[in-house]
Amino acid sequence: MRRNTKILIAGAGAAGVLGLGLFAAVPAGAAPSPEPSTSASPDKGGKRQAYRWAARGARGVHGEATVRRDGGFRVVTWQRGEVTGRSGAVVTVRSADGASWQWTTDDQTRFRRDGEKSRLSAVRNGDQVIVVGERTGATRTATAFRVPKD
Incomplete structure (x- = not known):
């Protein structure tokens, strides 16, 4: 009986790893997703989870995922890269x-810079950043903007 339990646990772990790999790989190769519904309320938990995933060593450089929340859909998006410009409230x-x-x-x-609360005014060209937010149409709205410690 003990051996069956170990096999069951190992199988469940392998299925979890496979599921995580598919979660990371499939959205990148999938066709463009439909426009999100505006009827759903914002999902702070989903964006927070995406931010944590992007911030904790994930090696991807950018991505999107369409998530179902409160009967509607949201496109959660993230990017890791270098700030190349800033004009008013828009950062490239x-x-x-x-x-x-x-x-x-x-x-x-x-906004966070070096682990501390910050502001948009502290974001400079050349900063390496991690940004998480939502996309509606062609507009990406940042929820969290992080300049990690060097």
Whole structure:
């Protein structure tokens, strides 16, 4: 009986690793996702989880995932790269693969620099950043903007 339990636990672990790999790989190769529904309320938990995933050593440079929340859909998006420009509340970030996205910030955007609370005014060209937010149409709105410690 003990051997069956070990096999069951090992199988469940392998299935979890496979599921995580598919979660990371499939959205990158999938066709463009449909526009998100505006009927759903914002999902702070989903964005927070995406931010943690992007910030904790994930090696990807940018990505999106369509998530179902409260009967609607949201496109959660993230990017790791270098700040190449800033105009008002819009920050342009270029990833290592050359993708350049513009991120709109607002009064709800949280900024962190070197582990401390910060502001948009502290973001400079050349900063290496991790940005997480939502995409609605062609507009990416940043929820969290992080300049990690060097």
